[in-house]
Amino acid sequence: MTILSPIRKVFQGTATRQQMFSLFDRHAQRPSRWEDGASALYAGEWFEVTEAAHDYMFEILPPLWIHGSMFAIREFLTGSLTSVFFALGIDGVDRRFHGYCDLSDRGSTEAMRLAILERECRPVRTMTRDECLEHIWSSTTEAYRGYADDRWPQPVRGQRTVVLCGEPRRAFHKLLSDLTDDEISAKLPVQLRHLPAPLVA
Template sequence: MTHRPFRRVALGVTTNAEMFALFGRYNGAPCDAQLISGQLWAGEWFEIGSESYDYMLEMLPPLFYRRGMFGMSEFKAGSVTMVFCAITINGVPRWFAGYCDMSIAGAPDMLRQAIIERETAEDADTPRRDEALEVIWNATHPDFKGFAGSVNPDAYPPHLQGKRSILVNGGGAGTTLSLLEDLKPEQISDKLKLRRIYVRESA
């Protein structure tokens, strides 16, 4: 068994409030196998501040603890729990949170390595398409996003049920509902303009 790909789902250092908002970013998701098993979260990670790291360490007795890393004893779902890492990157101490499937041997170390590789990449400061979609999802008010078929199951075929959907500017057609994964480059750029984020086309 291999771990789901590790992926950055937020940019910059999150505040404590933003961290907790990210914990609930799948509120309203359909109760399916992905949700029940915790695989909906497995592999996701983002940067936090040192205060958030210390706060979470003191919240509950950790599942495990070693220098620069600990895991939450309260699992999100299935065998997936949150792991926190303190990593020095290019001489700068930084702190991160990510979800690991603890049924896979070495998952916390895999998370740590994935973070280091992404944060030391040449394009570390430029979000890739998949990361940009996550930023858009996180920043969109709950009233303007949801899960395909959750309100009207007949509106989507079975293979699209439960996929994330979001309201977009449809031009002459007005505001329309689109699957998050189907957003066009110009729609992504429009939604990120306020953050002054320029998105690289290829993942």
């Protein structure tokens, strides 16, 4: 399985409460679920939530800690990894976010906060290829996503797959990382299909 650890946005738009709970464990189908802690898989993931969802999570259990406009959930996902919720003012609008931070790294919450601010303060709405792929994974139901098993070549086993529709009326699995630009466009919601890619210096 490909191990992910950079800070990254995994869902475009504001997640509903139902979507939030689904995104909390979007790697639940991984083959090694009961064999590893998967801290590196979840660490760095973040997405926007509603104010109501943010407040619900604040009230459901006493927070582990509160630092200014952020708080950490008392229950750890795995090891020292837990949910941290952020209330941030961006372009004059109060917004709420959830991120997975490894609290063994004292700088992880501040790094997450700064990464969210940097990403959301872009003057033009953009999506990188990686953000497109993460959104596709996050928004695809479990019946249409999975992991490469022993039917796949050894080097790619454990990598994420999604179901595509072929011709005529034939569904097939393809590695998420191998989707073409046209396949990505077809899998994205209409409102996200034509966002410009960010300029790379």
